Amino acid sequence: MVAVPFSLPSPTSRAPRLLVTLVTCLVVALLALGALLAQSDEPSRPAVTAAEAAVLLALATALFAASIWAKRRIQRDIDAKFCRLERFIQAFGQTQGMLRSLDGRIVFWGIGSERLYGYSEKEALGKDSVELLHTRCPSSLEEINSALVRDGEWQGELTRRHKDGREIHIVSKWSLSRGEAGEPEVAIEVSHDITSIKLAERQLHQTNTLLRIILETAPGLIYAKDLEGRIILANVTTLDLIGRPWSEVEGRTDMEFLGSKSQAGAVMANDRRIMDQAKTEEFEEAISHAGHHPRIWSSTKAPLRDADGKVIGLVGVSVEITDRKRIEERLQLMVNELNHRVKNTLATIQAIASQTLRGGDPIVRQNLERRLMALAAAHDVLTRENWEGANIDDVVTGALAPFGEGGDYRFAVSGPPLRLLPRAALALAMGLHELTTNALKYGALSTLNGQVAINWQIVGGAKPLLRLTWAESGGPPVVAPSRRGFGVRLIERSLAQDLGGKASVIFDQPAGIIGTMEAPLADVAVSAEVTPFMQMGAR
Amino acid sequence: MNDTHIFAGIRVLIIEDEALVSMMLEEFLEQIGCRTMATASRLDDAIIKARSLPLDMALLDVNLAGEASFPVAEILTARDIPFIFVTGYGPLGLPADMRHIPVLPKPFQMAQLVDAMRMAAY
Structure with a gap:
């Protein structure tokens, strides 16, 4: 099949057709007149009187007029249909639609396709659509074509390449148009660019994967609760601590997981407060989960919001700091003890000096005492500042x-x-x-x-x-x-x-x-x- | 320091586990005319003396060989005997209900001792 631009034949001009009709009518009228003359029995007498001829001529004229009127009506109908079709084709061209023969040649290429793929009509017509657009289909083109012929339509996602080399994801619907004899003639393809959706999907997937990895590997507890304090997310560490599988944790509250109801009540009231105030908070909390010793957690809790910004729950991250806390306390105790020792030692030195210099020069004693006091005062400043x-x-x-x-x-x-x-x-x-x-x-x-x-x-x-x-x-x-x-x-x-x-x-x-x-x-x-x-x- | 005579003759208990510091306190007190009734360096001894001796004032080291001297402070409070804490810790080392007791930080000079005693007495 030769690839030709798909367009409508232009309507034939009206003038020659009118002439044909006029001639036809006159011929019919003359033939009728001839026939009447032939049928005459009396050759001497004219077969047709002038009146008869006039009737015949009028008949022919009326016939001619009726024929013109009919022709015009038909022509108007054709013109209107043609205009509609023209408009339809223009509109179709605006969509990302194209027509191609079953062997893949592009036979119609609208402005929408040009916008989508970058090729002009001139560049695209007659080309193989798979080759030109580097089409990658979910299955082989033969399979899709046979499905198209079998079912009359096919729909799926394709990857194509823009003229500038960038990849385009489309969702495409193909329908089969058959010839007069019912033979498959042309495939009509209407496509939608879903590249941005695809990219967003890919990003979402990546984000989800990242989140899952964070949830699975973070050493602390990560959890989310709804407004009622029911758990809607918990990482592995949280589940391990609770000692129950996700199916037994989802939708339940701290009332079931913490060592005591009063403690759970306090935690939930605090959560509630954070959600009400809609502000992230960082604090330390001592919590005992059922079956565990009390532990100290450094927790950050933030309001969880929906797309409209409304608070719909709370997200929390808690890291256990029991050991660190114990070390800190011990260290603080040691520092206190050391400061105490230093001061005591200075007092002892002062006492020794006082005893040693007893009876001696009071100025010397006072000088020494004051120097010790100065040292102690400086120590005080430093002790205060840890x-x-x-x-x-x-x-x-x-x-x-x-x-x-x-x-x-x-x-x-x-x-x-x-x-x-x-x-x-x-x-x-x-x-x-x-x-x-x-x-x-x-x-x-x-x-x-x-x-x-x-x-x-x-x-x-x-x-x-x-x-x-x-x-x-x-x-x-x-x-x-x-x-x-x-x-x-x-x-x-x-x-x-x-x-x-x-x-x-x-x-x-x-x-x-x-x-x-x-x-x-x-x-x-x-x-x-x-x-x-x-x-x-x-x- | 001109009014140190107000302390002349008062009876004082010194509770301090560092012998040299205890001796120095004794000497300071002597200079302002106080009578050192007794000294104690250990908690049990301090408790007995704080309970039984006739006293007008006590100087109380907070840490007695690793033991806090607060039980002694309670006895003195119950007996209504004014006292001061002598300590290397600041006032922060004290329990909340004893924060109002005057603290004499170590090391100290005579003038500071007298100031603290005056605060306790009034």
């Missing part, structure tokens, strides 16, 4: 506190907030203590009007520094001592060493003592990235 660091403000205030009786107005403390590492906090506290003691004895604090300005700042740069200054004013004229005392040495040596920086005490004669301390910020401040506990022994 040895994770201390605010520089607290350290400074703590170091000055024992001397505050004279009025805090004597100290002007300023600087930005900063978290100090434990080591730096201790060193700074001791250094400040020495400076204060010295100021009380010889410096600005030994007079009524003397003042001390303590200021720290962060000096920027590639490696930022913490710079702290102690500046005395209003005291008696300063005289540099002939020998540097323990306090000054403690500041300059120990402080510098512990902070990894520089420290100096300047006897700025005669204005007052100026103490400066400078250390790399990274060595003294708690950085956000590193756990301070780990940094303690770093240097």
Whole structure:
């Protein structure tokens, strides 16, 4: 069969047909006239009178007119049908429809197909539809064709390729059109692009698989409950803990699974509250499941919403932290005990010193006592912060506190907030203590009007520094001592060493003592990235 | 510290398991004119002394060789004898119903001891 564009034959022009009809009518009229003349018995007398001829002519004319009228009606009918068919074909072309011969050649290709597959009518007509579109069918084309011939139609999903190479998924319905003799003539194919649905399906499948794997492998409990607290999802770990198969868990509540009804009631009331408030919550809960010891869980529960955002239940994840909790508690106990020991030891040292120096110089005794107190005060700050660091403000205030009786107005403390590492906090506290003691004895604090300005700042740069200054004013004229005392040495040596920086005490004669301390910020401040506990022994 | 005379002559019980700290407390008390009635370093001994001695004040170490001294605190409370906790733990180490008792954190100076005693007395 030769592939030709499938189109309707154009209607033949009206003029020649009218002429044919007119001639036919005249011929009929003349023949009738002839016949009448022939039948005449009297040749002398005209066979037909003028009146008879007129009747005949009128008859022929009427016949002619009736014939024209009939022809016109038929023509109008044909035209109307033709127009409808034209419109139908146009509409069919808009759908993703095509017609092909049974051997696969494309014989009709509409704009819808062009849109779907990218090929123009010119490119598509006469081509083999399987080859052109890289059609992949669920079964062989022969089978489908024989089903088409047998049943008159076939429907299924196909994969084809767009002109630009991308894969298209379609669902296609094929119907068989038969010729006049009933022989299979052409297959009408109407297709729907379901690529996006297919992709969504694939994604959904992937998501489902991922979710299933997470549910099956997560070490914690994963579960979902409806508004009534009935379980609608539980992972393997949850089922293992409950000790029942899914069939005996689905649709039931904690009332059946927890150690006691009162506990189940409390859990369900809490679930209810979370659903009512529609807010995710994270908390620790101690729960005993039937047949198990009480365990501590770290749970996160979130409202479960439907597509419209309405809360329809709750999703929960619970991880057991019983052991971690026990270790944490033990560790906290040890830290408390250690802090207690440190303080007790300081008290004992103080007592030893007190006994040893009994009857000696009371100033010496007091100096020692105060240094121990300064150390203890710094420890207090760190203990409060669990040895994770201390605010520089607290350290400074703590170091000055024992001397505050004279009025805090004597100290002007300023600087930005900063978290100090434990080591730096201790060193700074001791250094400040020495400076204060010295100021009380010889410096600005030994007079009524003397003042001390303590200021720290962060000096920027590639490696930022913490710079702290102690500046005395209003005291008696300063005289540099002939020998540097323990306090000054403690500041300059120990402080510098512990902070990894520089420290100096300047006897700025005669204005007052100026103490400066400078250390790399990274060595003294708690950085956000590193756990301070780990940094303690770093240097 | 000018009003330390208010403590002159009062009878004090020292309960402290660290002998040196106990001695230092005794010495501090002596300086402000208190009479140390007795010292105890163990819980059972402390209980007996807290029950039986005539007392105006007690200094109570929280941890006595690993045992909490709260039973002694209860006896003193029942007898209406003011006391202070002397401890290396902060106030957080105390049970909730004893948080109002003054705490003297170790190590301490004379002035702090007197402050704590004053708080307990009033």
